[in-house]
Amino acid sequence: MTNRSTSLFAIGFALFALAVTQRAGAQDTALEQEALSLLSRYLRIDTTNPPGNEIRTAQFFKAIFDREGIESRIFESAPGRGNIYARLRGDGSKKAVVLLSHMDVVPVDRRHWSVDPFAAVIKDDYLWGRGALDVKGLGIVELMAMLALKREGVPLKADIVFLATADEEAGGALGAGYMVREHFDLLKDAGVVINEFGFIAVGDDGKANYYGASPAEKAPFWLKLTATGTPGHGSRPRPDSAVIRLIEALHRIAAYRTPLGVDPVAQKFYADIAELEPTPEKRQRLKNLRESLKDPAFAAEFTRDLRDNATVRNTISITMLEGSSKVNVIPAEATAQLDVRLLPGQDPALFLTDLRQVIADDGIRIDVVLSFAPSASPIESEFITVLEGIAGKADPGVKVTTPLTSGFTDCHFFREKGIPCYGFVPFRLSARELATVHGNDERLSLDNVRSGTRTMVEILRRLTTQ
Numbered sequence: 001m002t003n004r005s006t007s008l009f010a011i012g013f014a015l016f017a018l019a020v021t022q023r024a025g026a027q028d029t030a031l032e033q034e035a036l037s038l039l040s041r042y043l044r045i046d047t048t049n050p051p052g053n054e055i056r057t058a059q060f061f062k063a064i065f066d067r068e069g070i071e072s073r074i075f076e077s078a079p080g081r082g083n084i085y086a087r088l089r090g091d092g093s094k095k096a097v098v099l100l101s102h103m104d105v106v107p108v109d110r111r112h113w114s115v116d117p118f119a120a121v122i123k124d125d126y127l128w129g130r131g132a133l134d135v136k137g138l139g140i141v142e143l144m145a146m147l148a149l150k151r152e153g154v155p156l157k158a159d160i161v162f163l164a165t166a167d168e169e170a171g172g173a174l175g176a177g178y179m180v181r182e183h184f185d186l187l188k189d190a191g192v193v194i195n196e197f198g199f200i201a202v203g204d205d206g207k208a209n210y211y212g213a214s215p216a217e218k219a220p221f222w223l224k225l226t227a228t229g230t231p232g233h234g235s236r237p238r239p240d241s242a243v244i245r246l247i248e249a250l251h252r253i254a255a256y257r258t259p260l261g262v263d264p265v266a267q268k269f270y271a272d273i274a275e276l277e278p279t280p281e282k283r284q285r286l287k288n289l290r291e292s293l294k295d296p297a298f299a300a301e302f303t304r305d306l307r308d309n310a311t312v313r314n315t316i317s318i319t320m321l322e323g324s325s326k327v328n329v330i331p332a333e334a335t336a337q338l339d340v341r342l343l344p345g346q347d348p349a350l351f352l353t354d355l356r357q358v359i360a361d362d363g364i365r366i367d368v369v370l371s372f373a374p375s376a377s378p379i380e381s382e383f384i385t386v387l388e389g390i391a392g393k394a395d396p397g398v399k400v401t402t403p404l405t406s407g408f409t410d411c412h413f414f415r416e417k418g419i420p421c422y423g424f425v426p427f428r429l430s431a432r433e434l435a436t437v438h439g440n441d442e443r444l445s446l447d448n449v450r451s452g453t454r455t456m457v458e459i460l461r462r463l464t465t466q
């Protein structure tokens with residue numbers, strides 16, 4: 001080739017490349033616009049739990065799957081409580097990928113919202129509405145990823161299962177819990193479940209700090225304490241009344257500091273984010289948190305942050321109290337409820353033994369209100385590797401790490417069956433945006449609708465076609 005033909009070829013190739021890029025860009029835009037329009041419609045369906053009414057959103061999804069030719073079924077776990085399940089078949093050479101999300105949302109206090117929380121208002125480059133972040137936005141980008149691969153007709157190695165459930169905000173018994181309990185035959189071939197919680201953490205400048213994919217969460221171990229005593233008239237106080245015994249026990253519990261413990265998931269998370277710390281000393285401390293916490297001064301400083309504190313110990317919150325229903329009656333019984341959260345790998349029975357010692361009153365009865373095994377998925381997995389590949393492209397040098405969830409999600413239903421479940425929402429979120437979850441003016445940026453759709457398509461493509 002002559003120089004001239006080389007340069008003509010180069011120009012021709014550049015034009016061709018530009019055309020391809022534009023076409024790919026146009027396709028992405030169509031999918032992203034569709035994501036925005038579907039999410040807007042989804043947000044307008046009020047699924048406040050209680051009562052939930054998720055049957056309406058299940059029907060919303062069913063109509064989309066019918067139109068796209070994807071097999072789907074609605075499971076009504078209780079009147080009005082719908083769960084939607086859809087499956088796109090691969091050749092079965094890899095285990096199925098489950099895209100999980102919940103369709104219910106928590107109640108709103110309309111007085112504190114600056115827009116109608118169920119109108120899907122678009123304002124200031126954000127889509128506003130209850131559920132935009134928790135977690136209807138995830139449901140839609142999961143849907144779009146499934147639709148994109150279906151429309152492309154690429155051969156799949158793994159089945160793609162879409163599962164949007166009811167009732168998560170009230171524990172999930174009528175949603176993911178119901179599906180795993182009653183229809184496990186539809187889910188047992190799952191190799192991985194992608195669900196809510198982790199996200200791409202960004203600073204105020206929009207730059208990514210880390211990709212968080214949560215493999216583990218603390219488990220609730222909710223307890224009810226009952227003290228009994230001799231009842232009587234309020235005008236003649238009794239030092240041994242049920243209320244006083246209970247208060248004394250609670251006083252000891254409030255003063256109790258549970259031991260510190262760093263789970264491998266938490267250890268990895270802090271070591272990974274250590275480099276974001278401005279001072280070399282703090283970086284060093286976080287790199288080996290387990291060792292560092294042996295220093296009481298550092299431990300005191302570290303646990304001052306409520307989130308960090310909850311990540312390195314079992315926690316106890318005294319949340320409910322009940323004594324007499326009349327001011328002048330000393331009741332025969334007084335009760336309190338404790339919201340206890342256990343770290344992964346903890347034995348609830350051992351915790352109870354310790355708590356009894358702290359209470360030091362055999363007259364106080366302890367009943368377990370809710371308990372399930374603290375659950376974890378492997379820190380290393382194909383899903384994490386795929387995410388590392390995607391993060392490396394979009395945000396070179398930014399780590400994929402493993403935050404420990406201090407609350408709980410529907411993941412535990414799957415983990416208890418031995419199916420790995422990861423909390424990862426492909427949105428880039430700042431602390432300010434996250435604060436709207438369960439709060440006022442919940443909203444998702446339009447940029448996140450776009451980039452979240454693209455990221456989820458890429459995750460699913462890599463997991464199911466490679």
Ligand SMILES: [Zn+2]
Nearest residue numbers: 134135168196
């Ligand atoms: Zn949620």
